[in-house]
Amino acid sequence: MSEYAIKAENLQVHYPNFELAVDQFYLPSGYVMGLIGRNGAGKTTLIDALLDSTPAHAEHCELLGMRMDRQERLIKNQIGLVSDRFIFPNAYHAMKLIRRIGPFYDQFDESLFRSFIKQFKLPLSKPFGEFSAGMKAKLSIIFALAHHPKLMILDEPTANLDPVSRREVLNLLYEFMQQEDHSLLFSTHNTADLDKIADYVTCLENGRVKFSSSKETLMENIQHFRCEGKMPKSMKEFVLKPKATDMGWEGVCTRASQLRHLPVEFTPLTLEEIMLAQDLTYEDF
Structure with missing residues (x-):
């Protein structure tokens, strides 16, 4: 084979x-x-x-x-x-x-x-x-x-x-x-x-x-995030479409697997949701 x-x-x-x-x-x-x-x-x-x-x-x-x-x-x-x-x-x-x-x-x-x-x-x-x-x-x-x-x-x-x-x-x-x-x-x-x-x-x-x-790498890295208060500085360059909320910030992060030590809540996305993150590039993950 x-x-x-x-x-x-x-x-x-x-x-x-x-x-x-x-x-x-x-x-x-x-x-x-x-x-x-x-x-x-x-x-x-x-x-x-x-x-x-x-x-x-x-x-x-x-x-x-x-x-x-x-x-x-x-x-x-x-x-x-x-x-x-x-x-x-x-x-x-x-x-x-x-x-x-x-x-x-x-x-x-x-x-x-x-x-x-x-x-x-x-x-x-x-x-x-x-x-x-x-x-x-x-x-x-x-x-x-x-x-x-x-x-x-x-x-x-x-x-x-x-x-x-x-x-x-x-x-x-x-x-x-x-x-x-x-x-x-x-x-x-x-x-x-x-x-x-x-x-x-x-x-x-x-x-x-x-x-x-x-697919495993995609799903582990590109995830929705939510954090209270200010967004950690170390993750800002890996964030797509950040949106201010009443409690803090949310959006899509392209390095979730490497940033789990931060006080941030990560949630997996479907492939369709990943596609909708239009600013994605190969280098992001």
């Missing part, structure tokens, strides 16, 4: 109105990376560049220890890709997917696919084009899982799912990650999904990496 499921260095994409420039992007094997950022930040462009499906230049880029320009078939056999740009022909139904697309994968498991279809109560003979957006997302995810990939790459997979279906999908992904050689890149606006399963988080802004860290 390669040390990294994804390893990219000096990855660049140039469009007339947008530029992606990522110095380094690493996903260690066996872990979940959450990819977050506003619409237009470059998340889908980054995924396309990693998959060599858009004109890109990279000093070094490997998936599962292999290069797409040399071992494309081997890589794609071991990757499950799910995008909000649904790729199955509208006329295809589940049985046709088994016959026409399943054989492209060396390890496509028809029995597993059928069990997923039954579990999610999806029709076998209804054309894909007549599915709701949520049904399309479910079918795309279970088809990707059915060929036993080692790396799942998901671009907004739960955007159209109701809460119950989202939980079911997250449970599937959790089961997928129980094997130590499995890895997951999960691009989403629903940061609550990442609160549950992510090991690492990378945030893009305007085609650049704004921060990249383990």
Whole structure:
């Protein structure tokens, strides 16, 4: 097993109105990376560049220890890709997917696919084009899982799912990650999904990496604070959006783990709340 499921260095994409420039992007094997950022930040462009499906230049880029320009078939056999740009022909139904697309994968498991279809109560003979957006997302995810990939790459997979279906999908992904050689890149606006399963988080802004860290480090360092009276001088440079209260001060601190000796109350934030701290930079933690 390669040390990294994804390893990219000096990855660049140039469009007339947008530029992606990522110095380094690493996903260690066996872990979940959450990819977050506003619409237009470059998340889908980054995924396309990693998959060599858009004109890109990279000093070094490997998936599962292999290069797409040399071992494309081997890589794609071991990757499950799910995008909000649904790729199955509208006329295809589940049985046709088994016959026409399943054989492209060396390890496509028809029995597993059928069990997923039954579990999610999806029709076998209804054309894909007549599915709701949520049904399309479910079918795309279970088809990707059915060929036993080692790396799942998901671009907004739960955007159209109701809460119950989202939980079911997250449970599937959790089961997928129980094997130590499995890895997951999960691009989403629903940061609550990442609160549950992510090991690492990378945030893009305007085609650049704004921060990249383990989720544990983020959650330990970037926390809400509240203090009575004057704010301790030693923490002022690590404070975002301070606000005066009747009793003292509150706001977001980027070095909470190092300042717990101070007479300050720290409270963990969700990933969504961390994203809303707009002045965050990589150097902050």
